Amino acid sequence: TKQRHVAVLPGDGIGPEIVEEGVKVMKQAGEQFGYHFQVDFGLIGGSAVDRVQNPLPTETLQICWEADAVLLGAVGGPAWDKNPPELRPEKALLRLRKELGLFANLRPAKLFSGLEQSSTLKAEVLEGVDLLVVRELTGGIYFGEKRREQTERGEKATDTLVYQDYEVERILRRAFEWARNRRKKVTSVDKANVLESSRLWRQVAERVAGEYPDVKLDHMLVDNCAMQIIHRPTDFDVIVTENMFGDILSDEAAILTGSIGLLPSASIGEGNRGLYEPVHGSAPGIAGEGVANPVATILSVAMMFRHSFGDEQAARAIEAAVTCVLNQGARTMDLAAPGDLALSTDQFGDRVIEEL
Amino acid sequence: TKQRHVAVLPGDGIGPEIVEEGVKVMKQAGEQFGYHFQVDFGLIGGSAVDRVQNPLPTETLQICWEADAVLLGAVGGPAWDKNPPELRPEKALLRLRKELGLFANLRPAKLFSGLEQSSTLKAEVLEGVDLLVVRELTGGIYFGEKRREQTERGEKATDTLVYQDYEVERILRRAFEWARNRRKKVTSVDKANVLESSRLWRQVAERVAGEYPDVKLDHMLVDNCAMQIIHRPTDFDVIVTENMFGDILSDEAAILTGSIGLLPSASIGEGNRGLYEPVHGSAPGIAGEGVANPVATILSVAMMFRHSFGDEQAARAIEAAVTCVLNQGARTMDLAAPGDLALSTDQFGDRVIEEL
Ligand SMILES: CC(C)[C@H](C(=O)O)[C@@H](O)C(=O)O
Numbered sequence: 001t002k003q004r005h006v007a008v009l010p011g012d013g014i015g016p017e018i019v020e021e022g023v024k025v026m027k028q029a030g031e032q033f034g035y036h037f038q039v040d041f042g043l044i045g046g047s048a049v050d051r052v053q054n055p056l057p058t059e060t061l062q063i064c065w066e067a068d069a070v071l072l073g074a075v076g077g078p079a080w081d082k083n084p085p086e087l088r089p090e091k092a093l094l095r096l097r098k099e100l101g102l103f104a105n106l107r108p109a110k111l112f113s114g115l116e117q118s119s120t121l122k123a124e125v126l127e128g129v130d131l132l133v134v135r136e137l138t139g140g141i142y143f144g145e146k147r148r149e150q151t152e153r154g155e156k157a158t159d160t161l162v163y164q165d166y167e168v169e170r171i172l173r174r175a176f177e178w179a180r181n182r183r184k185k186v187t188s189v190d191k192a193n194v195l196e197s198s199r200l201w202r203q204v205a206e207r208v209a210g211e212y213p214d215v216k217l218d219h220m221l222v223d224n225c226a227m228q229i230i231h232r233p234t235d236f237d238v239i240v241t242e243n244m245f246g247d248i249l250s251d252e253a254a255i256l257t258g259s260i261g262l263l264p265s266a267s268i269g270e271g272n273r274g275l276y277e278p279v280h281g282s283a284p285g286i287a288g289e290g291v292a293n294p295v296a297t298i299l300s301v302a303m304m305f306r307h308s309f310g311d312e313q314a315a316r317a318i319e320a321a322v323t324c325v326l327n328q329g330a331r332t333m334d335l336a337a338p339g340d341l342a343l344s345t346d347q348f349g350d351r352v353i354e355e356l
Numbered sequence: 357t358k359q360r361h362v363a364v365l366p367g368d369g370i371g372p373e374i375v376e377e378g379v380k381v382m383k384q385a386g387e388q389f390g391y392h393f394q395v396d397f398g399l400i401g402g403s404a405v406d407r408v409q410n411p412l413p414t415e416t417l418q419i420c421w422e423a424d425a426v427l428l429g430a431v432g433g434p435a436w437d438k439n440p441p442e443l444r445p446e447k448a449l450l451r452l453r454k455e456l457g458l459f460a461n462l463r464p465a466k467l468f469s470g471l472e473q474s475s476t477l478k479a480e481v482l483e484g485v486d487l488l489v490v491r492e493l494t495g496g497i498y499f500g501e502k503r504r505e506q507t508e509r510g511e512k513a514t515d516t517l518v519y520q521d522y523e524v525e526r527i528l529r530r531a532f533e534w535a536r537n538r539r540k541k542v543t544s545v546d547k548a549n550v551l552e553s554s555r556l557w558r559q560v561a562e563r564v565a566g567e568y569p570d571v572k573l574d575h576m577l578v579d580n581c582a583m584q585i586i587h588r589p590t591d592f593d594v595i596v597t598e599n600m601f602g603d604i605l606s607d608e609a610a611i612l613t614g615s616i617g618l619l620p621s622a623s624i625g626e627g628n629r630g631l632y633e634p635v636h637g638s639a640p641g642i643a644g645e646g647v648a649n650p651v652a653t654i655l656s657v658a659m660m661f662r663h664s665f666g667d668e669q670a671a672r673a674i675e676a677a678v679t680c681v682l683n684q685g686a687r688t689m690d691l692a693a694p695g696d697l698a699l700s701t702d703q704f705g706d707r708v709i710e711e712l
């Protein structure tokens with residue numbers, strides 16, 4: 001049996017409920033595909049602030065360092081919205097990504113057949129949608145210097161957007177590699193008509209493209225891309241972009257799948273270690289009610305098998321099980337049409353396990 | 357008769373064609389509503405770079421200063437994409453907005469009945485869509501310091517996002533004023549969980565909201581907003597946000613109307629002088645063919661009457677004429693369904709004039 005060490009960080013809001021389903025599926029798939037897991041739980045986010053006054057306690061960071069993969073639920077909520085920056089739940093996410101060197105964030109958006117009616121887009125527009133947003137995750141304005149000053153004209157706030165050549169190069173290279181295994185098309189998104197960092201981004205993209213003559217590179221301005229994702233979603237294969245643009249565009253792309261409750265993500269770096277988390281947030285409004293959609297977390301577990309354990313077979317098996325359950329018409333609240341019977345979070349998880 | 361001085365800047369690509377229709381409609385409406393116009397044409401953008409090596413020649417700036425309103429087509433195109441920053445067409449737009457102090461950019465997005473089928477969104481989702489994006493236009497990362505440096509690890513590029521209290525306050529106040537004349541709901545969009553400038557933005561929004569107890573204020577994170585605009589478009593009334601977020605979200609909102617060829621914009625400052633331009637770009641690919649949609653420009657002229665001349669009646673008359681022509685089934689190429697007969701740019705303009 002293959003030994004793997006997984007750090008599990010449930011976090012806030014619906015985090016614990018969905019992560020429970022993720023772990024269940026992980027264990028079941030592990031049994032079938034010959035894994036033995038050591039699972040360590042860690043505190044993170046607002047619940048960590050409440051208990052130990054630190055959104056990312058040292059022990060949590062420690063178990064992540066020691067793990068082969070990290071499964072995260074979600075962090076944040078209005079309870080901590082007025083906290084000072086250092087005591088905000090989101091800070092934990094940012095630090096964790098940075099500390100583990102997870103510079104490449106993958107957010108696939110693919111339509112499950114049968115879910116067209118859950119999207120606000122017309123079914124014919126969605127047909128064949130299958131795109132991958134590759135978001136740079138440890139640079140840009142999220143990590144640049146921040147300042148607050150008192151000036152003659154009142155308060156002044158500053159954020160700084162910085163990119164280094166090598167940061168752009170490594171993420172672009174990843175995007176091209178992934179595109180090779182897909183439809184061989186990379187759309188690099190920037191705002192090169194205004195931003196200096198985008199001009200650097202575009203230069204580097206052109207240079208890296210030279211190494212991948214089999215992959216087609218297009219540049220698109222971020223404002224136009226925000227429109228085209230909805231206007232012509234099937235035109236896209238791999239979208240690669242900087243941190244904040246990727247944040248915005250990948251949430252927007254969630255629309256293409258019918259619910260943000262369906263979108264998984266993987267954050268990876270140079271090695272095999274990865275962080276896997278749903279794209280959606282902690283949804284405190286529905287926490288504890290058992291109505292959250294566990295699909296994004298379960299699909300994140302599939303990505304864990306694929307990217308951290310190099311096990312495409314197990315990944316596909318999980319994805320197939322989810323597809324199968326959805327095809328049978330099973331729905332969680334976010335996807336249920338009026339009149340549909342919605343399954344609870346753990347009922348849905350159970351169904352996936354049955355199908356595995 | 358009312359004397360008004362209008363600067364007309366056709367610009368690049370389809371700019372001249374669509375501006376011609378805008379001016380035609382402006383003159384016709386002027387005749388009906390008792391205006392005498394002095395119209396001065398100016399060079400701007402790539403065509404200005406080609407002729408005088410300056411995207412915003414001093415003479416152009418001069419006629420804008422002297423005008424009551426500026427009508428702009430569009431600037432930019434691949435021909436100038438590799439130009440140094442100072443010789444880029446877009447630079448002219450940024451400078452012009454700044455020099456004229458046009459800090460408030462209004463981008464209304466409203467569905468014209470009969471155009472539902474041109475949108476990729478389901479008709480039932482679009483029903484009743486009527487939102488106004490208020491974008492801050494002279495601050496933020498567009499205008500902060502930019503740098504390119506050589507470091508040990510290669511090139512490094514920096515952009516700076518700066519907001520001052522007073523800049524946020526004046527745009528928020530405008531948003532609240534406009535919301536008062538609408539459905540009394542303001543959604544302020546930021547990324548306050550990460551950016552310092554967004555935290556300032558949110559504070560100021562809260563403070564300004566205190567002066568408008570009859571208007572409801574919500575805060576929304578930009579990633580979530582990019583999703584909600586498509587997911588629940590009718591939930592929004594006025595969206596107010598900083599420069600770059602507004603750029604992205606207003607282009608995205610174009611989807612709600614079926615074509616970006618329909619979206620007008622007004623950029624205004626402290627006085628009555630305003631700049632009116634379509635939201636879309638210069639579309640060099642279709643320039644000179646007479647297939648561009650002049651609606652965004654014509655509706656921008658309506659906004660000119662409304663905001664710079666304080667003439668709601670003339671504005672409504674133009675809007676009604678456009679609605680009427682669209683209701684009669686007239687379409688330009690971007691909106692024509694396969695099989696529809698598409699009108700040319702100037703045929704469409706003529707029809708609007710007939711209906712005026
Ligand atoms: C919570 C926040 C800091 C985070 C981000 O913007 O990176 C989230 O929106 C995400 O996309 O993972």
Ligand SMILES: CC(C)[C@H](C(=O)O)[C@@H](O)C(=O)O
Nearest residue numbers: 193194223432446449450603
């Ligand atoms: C051309 C560009 C600088 C401009 C902007 O981003 O402001 C355009 O996209 C717009 O929205 O008016």
